[in-house]
Each structure stands twice: as structure tokens, then as C-alpha cells.
Amino acid sequence: MMTTLSNTPWDKLEIGMEAEVRRVCRADDFFVFANITGNMNPKHFPRMKDFEGTDALHEPVAPAMWVSTLISSALGNKLPGPGTLYKSHKVEFFERAHDGDELVVKVVLTEKLDNNVAKFACRVDTTSGKKLLEGFVEVFAPLEQMDYNVDDIPGMIVQRHVHFDKLLKEAEPLPPMKTSVIAPESEDALLGALLGADHTIIDPILIGDEVKIRAAAKAIGRDISGFELIHEPNHKLAAAIGVRLVHEGRAQAVMKGQLHTDELLGQVVKRDGGLRTGRRLSHVFVMDVPGLTHLLLISDAAINIAPDLETKVDITQNAIDLAHTLGIEVPKVGILSAVETVTPKIPSTLDAAAISKMAERGQIRGALVDGPLAMDNAIDIEAARTKGIQSMVAGQAEILIAPNLESANMLAKELTFIAHAEAGGVVIGAKCPIILTSRADDEKARLVSCACAALYAYKKPPA
Template sequence: MTLYSSTPYSELSVGMEAEIRRLCRAEDFFVFANASGNHNPMHLPREDHDGDGTPDEPVAPSMWVASLFSAVFGNMLPGPGTLYKGQTLRFLDRARAGEELTVKVRLTELKPDRVACFETWIEAEDGRRIVEGVAEVIAPERSVTFDDEDLPGLTVRRHVHFDRLLDLAEPLDPIPTAVVCPEEENALAGALLAAEHTLIRPILIGDSGKIAEVAAQIGADLTGFELLDEPDHDQAAATGVRLIHEGRANALMKGHLHTSRLLRHIVKRDGGLRTGKRLSHVFVMDVPGLDHLLMVTDAAINITPTLEEKVDITQNAIDLGLSLGIEQPKVGILSAIETVNPKIPSTIDAAVLSKMAERGQIKGGLVDGPLAMDNAVDIEAAKTKGIRSLVAGHADILVVPNMEAGNMLAKELTFVAHAEAAGIVMGALCPIILNSRADDDKARLASCAVAALYHEWRKRP
């Protein structure tokens, strides 16, 4: 909470000054674009403004920069109760995301009817002036006090963590990927988009007629892509698995077929993609407002996993976290409460998993549980409950008690918290990319980027 108090007109005197400092953030430019309707790409992150093929730091919108004067007038001098009467502006230079600006005003004249005139200017860190002008405001008649406790905050729905994954993966060689049944618009477009970003080299397996028809609908050219004609979905899935064993593909990607049909061939004891580990699914989620990636497992394969299966589920997620650049993934084993209760089996599993990690039976991460959802991801909730842990409040990975809980959690994050979700199956001979029909382009790209990074990590000695 910040408390603001104004200086009434009767107490103003020529020469009074005030200033604030403000960091230019890309999030501010998104807010300005939405509020003003100005969608000029010069002001938006990750756009190539000069056409050299590399995204540039966005230029701060000039009117956003100028709007910072109002923060000084409304909060400091004269302060709450002030109203604008006029403002002249002369823009001398540009500011960019990442620069800190100093916003200054100086009272130059007092006029009748509570009108106060100010010299106004904004400087960059190196002292150069960005904008200058003259403002006239109507000062408050009496002192006004205001606290901003009830001012609602804003969360920008921007998925910077997925952007980072794409940046990490795009320099890698594309993974030869068996794409099974890309016979629907999103399935084919997602594979081709990932190929365009050099994340995968797709081998398209399915009904060639349907694939060609979909390509025509989306205006895609399939020239140069390997296409294996296999109209039967069951046989297409078997072919995808076979390509992994033959070394022609290093990843498997689900297209427009039932997940169970694909998994049936993956889990076969003879000719499948089993390893010594339990297969498990991991949602890699970019949640707006969260300063790190969040992984949820298992929400798609293991319905009611045993303790032994949860060991593999946890280890699989840690391995994936390491491959994505998390130095020591923090794993929260979730339950409804954060204390061990014999009547709630998931709390006992969580305590055992934590102890197993302490003894080195689960490696590479910090594991703690049982934790409830709130104290796993929110440090204040953890403090309120008196939980002292390196994981509580900072979890990178959430291991859920069962598939129902995981699926509901992932869907709530996606549709209520506006998270983007990439999906991958771990524990097989190769990464398996599982996309949902509801996934947008960013989520599909992120799934391929996750697979590429994990594939690269596995090759390390």
C-alpha cells in the first residue's frame, strides 16, 4: 500500500519540484497497446522492426512516455485531486524497453482559478532528454489523501517463458519426427510451423489424400516433406513407432488420432518404446504472472499411480526440468493438506518421496511434500502455514496425487489463469509430443521446443 497526499493550491510556491523514476517494461507497452488501440509493431516485443531478421527491443510509445507526467501530478505535486488543463509536448529522442526514465516537473507560475503552470521533462539514464513541454493543471483546493490498497493489479497474458524455450531450441538441429495422422488442420499446421522454426523435420504418416486435402485448405506446400501413405490409424501409429526403432525418427508426434491408439503401440512389450521407467506425461506451463515455468505431472497417462510409479513420474519430470535449463528443479508433491495424515494416502506417498529424494533414490532435484497447492506455489501462503522449505512457495514441478487432480489443475491453469501448456510424454525411448486439439500455435511450437531440448540433453555424457 502507498499513501499519497496532495499540496493544496494555497500552499504551492514557484520553484517547487518533484520527480519519479520509471523503468520501461515491455509489459507496459502491451497494456498501452490494448488501452489505446495503437498496435504499431514498433512498440511490440519480438517484432523485427528494421527487417534484418532479428527481433528488436521495442520503442516506447511516445504518448506512453508522456503519460508519465500525469503520475507526478496525480501522486506527488500537486498530488491527489489534481486535474489536467493542458500539456504541450516536444519529443527529442526515443526510449526503449529496459531503460529507466526520470520524470521531472517544476512549478513556474501560479494563475487564478487554482491553475498551476509547470515545466516538464523526462530524461534517460545517460541524461539525454526524451521529451519536454509545459503543463497547466488545476490544483486541489484542499489537501486530499489517498491510498492505493484497493487499486486492482494487472497481469499481462504474455508467455515469455515459452519465448525463452523457443530461443534455446531454434539453434539446434531439427529432430526427425514421426508425425502420426496429421489429417486435421491444427495437427498438420502445427507440424509444419515447427518445421518452419527448424524445431523438427516432420515425417508425415497417414492418409495421403486427407493430408493433401488439409494442406490445400490451409495453403501449405508439402513439397520436400516425406509422406508415408497409411490410411489406417492403427497401422500409422505402428509405423511411427517402427521409424523410431529404425533410427529414421528421434521423436514421435501425435496428430489427429486417439491418444490411446498411439499409446497402445508405444507401450507394447515387444516392439514398443518402453524403457525401464514408467511412462508419464508432463504439462510444461507458461502461467502469466509467474516468474518461472511450471510443470504438472501426471495429468494424462497414469490414472491412480502407485508409490513406485510416482517415483518414476517424479524422476521423469526432474529430468525434463534439467533439460529445460532449471539447475535444480524444485518438486512439490501435492495433496489436499501439507501434513501427513494416514487417512489421506497421498500425504504418505508425498512424505516417502521426499525422504527417497533425501537418500538419493530420486536424483537431480529438491523434493518436498506433502504440500497443498497454495503453499507449493505462493511463498506467503507457505509462511502463513509455518512451512520452512526450499520448495514451498517456489515449486517448479507439481506432482499430483492422480490423473483426475492433474487434469483438472492443468485445465484450470489453461482456461482460468490463461496459461499456455506444452505436452510431452517421458520415460520412452524418445520424446513423445502430445498436443491437444485446443492448443494454439504457441503451445504446439513449445511442445516441439521441449522435445528438442530434452533430446539434446539426453545426448550429453
């Protein structure tokens, strides 16, 4: 449906005409205003870290100038409407608005001056009766009739990662998880482990070449004297030590440092002394995507290259188990393919249909599972409705199971580098979680990978 704005030209304006708009204050509005104006006053943000000696949450105050700009929405959209240009603006502020307040913006035409200047009385109140501002505005009213379609104006998504903030908040009070960190011999690999320690999420045991580890610590200006350090320059043997510490009960997780993933996982999956369970290992990306109201889990993007049906079942169950520990009680799982219909020429649609039926029969537990679903109708409810898909999962999937490693990896990295998502990752299916980090990960991604592993380790029900 097209949205069109119409104006009231100068010659049709009459004294006493009025217009009103309503707007609910949101914290996202305050972040946008801060980025536009450069006003980074922390009183306007939900968290005042390092401000007045506290980092506690507080109720953000709406910037007064943001409130006053709402007057322009009544003038530019309604009266006089499109074509209006500001001349002067004089207001006085009274009380303050906060996140969640609904504001009523009202303008009343009081005078028609020379040169098509119209003077309006303006006022902004909350629906609860607080008077926020009052004053006068003069504008140049449009001389001609104008209709304007606003549908083509681009929208905006605030780049925030509130879901990751929640995970970190839940993980930090847990006891620090003893973690075998294998070959933290580069600056970024060591920093990832130390960040987890800084936030009391993990307690790292550093295993690798002591000379390289200490050199990395010196390069980043960190003191590692308080951490256990086991010297083993051979990466294969270092990984074996890390796995052994899990068997001995000295570690509850394993973290990858500066070594090849194959070297680490080779020790994890070996039959004698490894960390195998009865299930295939799989990697799960945990993603905080701006604009989504929930976490998004994607699997498998790092281990199983071309999984068969049996492996996909384990991949799906692993992701579900992780989702439970991250607070998603009954996750909605979309099994992805290129289309949403079962087509023998596209094998992934057959696997998706089989996995959905297996979930229906109780062979996959703890989630709502549907497939095949194409990406659009897996995550967008309108796309699902347009295609007539009626499902508890379609349009609202929280877990996406990709057909193969290539598609999962591309999907996760597209969301990261194009949609500005943050991505943490953890390997599930072994006797303990395995934290895989990348040199491209930023601090938040490294921390969340540790947090996901800790939440999984402490909250997963006993087998």
C-alpha cells in the same frame, strides 16, 4: 501495509513547491501502452519481425507520449496530488528513453492563476543525465484536503510468453528431428506437424490414410510433396509403423495425430516391439504462465489416472529429466496435496512425504524435492512464509506433481484458460519422446510441444 496518497489543496500551494517521482522503463510498459492507445509502432517492441527486412532483437525505444504521461504521476500522486485534473500540457522532446533506463520526473509550481489553475514546469531526465523532455503543464488544483488508499486499484499482468520464445530459439538451430506423425488426417493434426517443420524443429514422416492426409493438406493450402508419406488407414497399424521406425533408427520421436491416445500408446507400451524402458510413461505439461519468472512443469495430466507411490516416483523423475533438457539445472519440485502437513486421512500427503524422503536419500535424482505442499505455498513465497514453511522449494516450485490425473489436468487447464498460460506437452519414459497435441492447442503450444521433444531427444544424457 496500507498505501495512502495525500494532496496539497489550492490554498496551501506555494510558488516553488516541487515534487519528483522515478520510474524504470520496462518493455512491458510499452506493450501496455500499445494496447491502450492502439499505437503498434514496432520501434517500441523488443522484436521487429518483418520490419525493415529483419526479425532481429533490438533495443526498444520508449514511446515519447508514454514518457510524457509520467508527468501525470508526479502531479496526481504528489503535487498537488489526489483530486488534480489536467487543463493543458505543452512539452518538447529531446532524447529517447529505452528499456532499462531509470527516469526522473520533476514538476515545479511556477504560477497560481485564476480559478484554482496551477502552472507547473515539468522535466523528465534519465539518471544517466539524458534530457528527455521539458515543458509546462496547467492543472486544476484540488480545493479540499483528500487522502486516498490506492491498495484497492487492480494490478496488471502483461500476457507474454517469453519462456516459450526462449525454448523455440534453442530448438530451432538443432538438426530437424525425424518424427513419426501418426494419422495426421485432420487439418489441425497436420498443421501441428507442418508448423514444427516450418521452424526446422521436426522432419515429419506422415503415416496414415493418404487420401485424408492429402485432403487435409489441400484444406489448409499446404504442399506436402516434400515429406515422406506412408499409407496406412488402420490407426493401430499406423501407430505400429511409427514405433517400428524408431527401432529402425529412422525416427527419433513419435507425434500423435487424429487418433485416440490409447491407440497410440498401446503400440508404445506393448512388450514385444514397443518403446518401453524400465520406467513408467508419464505426460508433462510445460507451461509459460504470465507473471511467473520461470517455466512451470505439471505432471501427470494425461496417462496415469490414479498413480501409486511407485508410479509417482517415475512421474517425478520423468519431469525432472525433462526439466534438465529445458535448461533448469536443479529444478525445484513440489509434491502437491490439499494441505502441507502429513495427514493419514489424506493419502496423497503420505505419498508426498515418502517421495521427499526418497529424494533426500538419492532415490530420486537431480532436483530439490519437497512435499506435501498445497498449491499456494508451492508457488507463492509469501504464502509459504505466512504458514511458516522453511524449504528450498516452497514458494518457488518449478515442477508440480499432482496427486492424480484429474487434479493435474484441471490445474493445467485452469492455468491455460483462466490465467492465459500457454501449454505444451510431451510424454516421457519411453525410448523416445512422444508429442501429444490437442485440437484446442494454438500454434505456439504445438510448436513448443515439438521443441520440448527435440530438446529432450538431443540433450538427454545416454541411459
